[in-house]
Amino acid sequence: MIYFDNNATTPIDERVLEAMLPFMKNMYGNPSSVHRLGRIAKSAVEVAREQVAALVDALPSQVIFTSGGTEANNLAVNSAFGRVAQSAIEHPSVSEPAKRFIPEIITVNRDGLIEPKTISELIEKRPDFVSIMLANNETGVIQPIADIATQLTERGIIIHTDAVQAVGKIPVSFKQLGVQMLSLSGHKIYAPKGSGALIVDKTVLLSPLFLGGGQEQNYRSGTENVAAIVGFGKAAELAKAELDARQTRMLSLRTMLENKLAQFSKVTIFAQTAPRLPNTVLFGIDGVDGELVLLKLDQKGVCVSSGSACASGETEPSHVLLAMGISTQQAQTAIRVSLSHQNTPAEVLEFIELITPFGD
Numbered sequence: 001m002i003y004f005d006n007n008a009t010t011p012i013d014e015r016v017l018e019a020m021l022p023f024m025k026n027m028y029g030n031p032s033s034v035h036r037l038g039r040i041a042k043s044a045v046e047v048a049r050e051q052v053a054a055l056v057d058a059l060p061s062q063v064i065f066t067s068g069g070t071e072a073n074n075l076a077v078n079s080a081f082g083r084v085a086q087s088a089i090e091h092p093s094v095s096e097p098a099k100r101f102i103p104e105i106i107t108v109n110r111d112g113l114i115e116p117k118t119i120s121e122l123i124e125k126r127p128d129f130v131s132i133m134l135a136n137n138e139t140g141v142i143q144p145i146a147d148i149a150t151q152l153t154e155r156g157i158i159i160h161t162d163a164v165q166a167v168g169k170i171p172v173s174f175k176q177l178g179v180q181m182l183s184l185s186g187h188k189i190y191a192p193k194g195s196g197a198l199i200v201d202k203t204v205l206l207s208p209l210f211l212g213g214g215q216e217q218n219y220r221s222g223t224e225n226v227a228a229i230v231g232f233g234k235a236a237e238l239a240k241a242e243l244d245a246r247q248t249r250m251l252s253l254r255t256m257l258e259n260k261l262a263q264f265s266k267v268t269i270f271a272q273t274a275p276r277l278p279n280t281v282l283f284g285i286d287g288v289d290g291e292l293v294l295l296k297l298d299q300k301g302v303c304v305s306s307g308s309a310c311a312s313g314e315t316e317p318s319h320v321l322l323a324m325g326i327s328t329q330q331a332q333t334a335i336r337v338s339l340s341h342q343n344t345p346a347e348v349l350e351f352i353e354l355i356t357p358f359g360d
């Protein structure tokens, strides 16, 4: 099998699983318990907090563990107030909860990027809370969040960024980005599903989604998912230590894939000239339905996505491509390859061979 769908989810790293197992077996204490087993669990959660904080250059006290990226985004948007704005390409876990604010939509250009003049126009509309993702899950396009955050924060505007896809693929510094909130998800970085965090600057007041026992500084009540948090922490530690090597590996595979794709006259790589994640290639073959290619590849044991995983199964074209001004017809051709450092050049070559009948 060839797994090229790492933006949808990643396999659990063996070392992450090893770290988790004791907490699924004999170290089953509740971190709120005062006895020995409770203390062991509590200190494991605190180690994970430090590991996650270190990955994104934040303070451990700024980490609020959640059940994943969706909850982190919901917690951030639930804390919004006044006039709200979001980019046109946000993940539904931002855009759906934001609907109740009837948000201002921040447009992107044909490369999937937000232009400086769009931010100037936004500022004139005096928003109170803005959510813009750091890297897009479909195109991999990276927004200039640090520049945008500087302009917004100096006017007292709160900015949240969804860094779920960026983290582990490019360096992410909460401090340098200058945002007030940043969302993370464990299962995109080789940790288990159901782990994640919202990193939050303590000058901002959060409105919790869950009320109860007051865990996570009162921002996320509920007994901690200790094993998942431990796994997330270990995955964060590994992602930090191996970031350079992983980036280099992913970029060399991506370059190889894109060079091969360039040989097909009918292939378009979307947002190719924009700054992008080193692992993501969103492309289309003229006149060929992306969903059809996906199904044919699946029969050959190759896992890719057509647009975002959450959108597959729907026949709707990607809202991200439409926001970039791509026609509905061309958007229907989109196929997303999202690589991992665990992939190999041989897999890229096999993939190219398999799509050749469509591309030629």
Ligand SMILES: Cc1ncc(COP(=O)(O)O)c(C=O)c1O
Pocket: 007, 008, 067, 068, 069, 070, 071, 073, 091, 093, 133, 135, 136, 137, 162, 164, 165, 185, 186, 187, 194, 195, 196, 309, 310
């Ligand atoms: C950009 C982005 N944000 C948020 C999420 C949701 O994260 P989770 O699956 O951990 O809820 C995803 C997952 O696909 C994503 O790609």
